[in-house]
Amino acid sequence: MNDTVSEARAAYLAARARRARRIRAVQIGILAAFLAAWELAARTGAVDDFIVSSPSRIASTLSGMIANDLAMHVGVTLFETLAGFSIGAGLGLMIAAALWWSDFASRVAQPYLVVLNSLPKIALGPVIIILAGAGTRAIVFMALAISMIVTILEMLAGFRSTDAGSIVMARTFGATKRQIFFKIVLPSNLSTLFGSLKINIGLSLVGVIAGEFLVSKAGLGYLIVYGGQVFRMDLVMTGVILLSVMAALMYRAVSALEACARRRFGG
């Protein structure tokens, strides 16, 4: 590599860095403007801050909650989401692998998967609650039910579209079906896997919140429902904002995991 950078190259790099800074600045600017407009509208009475709350009211609610039981509520929701997410992803991956393994089974399962996928799992809420009991188990079960079917469908489609040439190549070396799966099919679907994990974060959260709406005594979903019932919209808005922060952080965590896996597998 050449150590000395040409003038044109330096200018190009500087322009690129400038552009990245500008994109970030505008992103932050939009958020700041939105918050300022919201606060201003609330203070001047343009919107009713009893209903839509305001950034300052959310901030004071938040600081009050931090002193109180915020950590517990966040912890409960986080635990339920992670449990539903990992069990859903794990089971989904295993079922997809089994369906890849047996063409017969996957053809049999096809119509059921399609129906289950389009069925709104939340509609099964009452049944799930009776089956799993009104508590954490029902909530985790709901999150799992929502994320698992999508994982199965996505992963199975990915497994099926694995490069046929690579599989033939492995077969000519006498590879067993197990070797083909672990050495060819699974590693070539790393990006499918992480793509579906990223979608599943959002889906698991939907499941958890829906579950908490129905049965819970703790968690962010519970706070939101409770806030609605006692007309404390500050609490509702704070809950929603905490949820979006949580979703963003979990997305980041999966991205980091993906980067790690890619380094490990060089993909």
Add this chain to the structure above:
Amino acid sequence: MEMLRVDSAALVYQAENGEITAFEDISFSVEKGEFLSIVGPSGCGKSTLLSVIAGLLPATGGAIFVRGERIRGISPHIGYMLQRDTLLEWRTIRSNVLFGLEIRGALTAQSVARADRLLKTYGLADFAGMYPRQLSGGMRQRAALIRTLAAEPDILLLDEAFSALDYQTRLAVTDDVYRILKSEGVTALLVTHDIPESISMGDRVMVLSERPARIRELLTVDFGAKLPPLERRAHPAFGPYFDRIWKELRQDE
């Protein structure tokens, strides 16, 4: 010494719209170290014939022998190379080259040393730690060849192995592969639709008919000294061989 013998091989397969005979009554043998090219009209079943020899498809008639021993299914005696290099993108070149040995559970100090020697001899040692996407098409194809050779096959099957490359790379790779195969003393079968390629690489050229494929002619290609492919293309005997194979192939039309 006879390395491969194909004895009245036939393949009939069942398709939705009926029974299709891919080829029938194919018999030939290949000597150790010999290079046999197989040409035929497109869709005549020449690649299918290679898949049968590779054990990927069971023949519905006849038998295949390697060193006089009948083989059934996938055999460690046989190496197979496809049109695309099928290098695994998430593995380094060295790890790709060791893939076949790994699958067979044959990763020994000796076999790994042999693979490393092949990488070194054929100029890939410096690229061993790189990933396939960092290599040119020609080098990728060479890595794929070394992967096949590292498993020490007695016979190498090349299924249109160069047709995915651009023309110039293809000429260079053909020369490259020919040199490697001759210096390693590998017996090879090349299926191609490219007549010049078949003449430039083969010691003999087998011309197949339209489906159901039968052997139309088995032609010995003789350029006097053992010329590498590029020099063969410039040889005065090249043109007449081309015309002869061309006419054989045209008989079906």
